[in-house]
Amino acid sequence: MLVANRLPFRRIDAGTETTWIPSPGGLVSALAPSMADTGRLAWVGWAGDIDEGTTPGTVLSAEVVVDGATLYPVPIDAEEKRLHYDGMSNGTLWPLYHDKISPPEFHRRWYDGYRRVNQRFAEAAATVAAPDSIVWVHDYQLQLVPGMVRELRPDLRIGYFLHIPFPPEELFVQLPWRQTLTAGILGSDLVGFQTPDGAANFSRLAAALGLAARHNKSTLELESGRRVQVRAFPIGIDSERYDEGARSHQVTDATRDLRARLGQPHIVLLGVDRLDYTKGIDVRLRAFKELLADGRLHPSQVTMVQVAEPSRDAVDAYVSLRGQVEQLVSEINGDFGRVGFPVVHYVHRSQSHESLLSLYRAADVMLVTPFRDGMNLVAKEYVATRYDETGMLVLSEFAGAAHQLKSAVLVNPYDIEGVKNAIVEAVEMAPDEVRRRMRSMRRAVKKNDAAAWARSFLDSMPAQAQPALG
């Protein structure tokens, strides 16, 4: 059973009718397909809406089956969303774990709300998990859940996977709740990270806080004698779905239409991100603007498309980022566009799977320039759609994906000259070189797909629950 803050579908209540639409974010797109074939997918999580009508003490609303997955929604009211989701998860942990690109805030009330919501998730999981089964907890919003589930149900085997970077000890220890947050994760039998660095940071931290001794490279031993495995499991995508979808007639036609609507430019640059300050959307816009100003790229030949999916719009840092990005887009269009021919096409809406595929297919160069990113699945999705081995990826060294996609044009997003040079290098790369690099990236994406990732995590779980040692 999966436990993640978000269910794979978001509940939309319109009067008497309820519909469920796919949720945003990499976690959902990676997990849903890989788990679906391991039997009936059961998922405990938040439906993404506000639930004010629940009787106090209720940990689950009525279960519902959507697209073959059984969803167990955990009710969250407006105040809990403010404290747990907007506050502690996305105002404290997210910025701290992403190198403090935006300053994290530390508030006791946020933490209290976080603990309460984590307790509810743990109780919900403990209520529905079958005897002796595996509970797989996901991501930074639920760090206390493994320890809480262990208290409630010692018969279960507990896995935890962090989808975002785990920071170096020096950053993590700033958290006033460093001890309980680390102990919460250590409630697991197996802890997974996107990169070996994340795993090493966590093991070092657990030892430094006196919570565990290192037994060998990937095993921590707690005072009780219980062992916790700590390893990297780089997440993948359902590459076949992207590859096959990209080859369809519908997508081929939509791609042709899209390029025509863009005015048949010689080169299309593309960015697709949640509108998040970690993603470096501003960096690539600035680089593009300077390249146009320097005359190294020409507005009559190159067009950029930036899709920025709305995200976390109750958090201040996201509101101000939106202002910055939109200001830059309009500056570039004001300076270099012509009436009817903007040089940047900006979309602040989420996209259907099909329109994403045609965007990827229409793009000659994909720009993925985060300052820090756990993995970045967009980079892998782009590669998966390039079945004809065309197209080049400019990829930040600080995305987990850079460990697998070494043939991309790798950049340091803090080095604006480097980003400019990388864009030009990708635009001008000889077709043979593009093919060679894309082939090698496609091999990596295919081999380490979402199903392989989930299998390798689940196969690493202990065969049975460890004796109740704490």
Ligand code: G6P
């Ligand atoms: C990242 C996180 C996920 C999160 C997703 C979307 O991928 O690792 O846990 O669900 O972003 O963000 P949101 O705040 O909308 O859930």
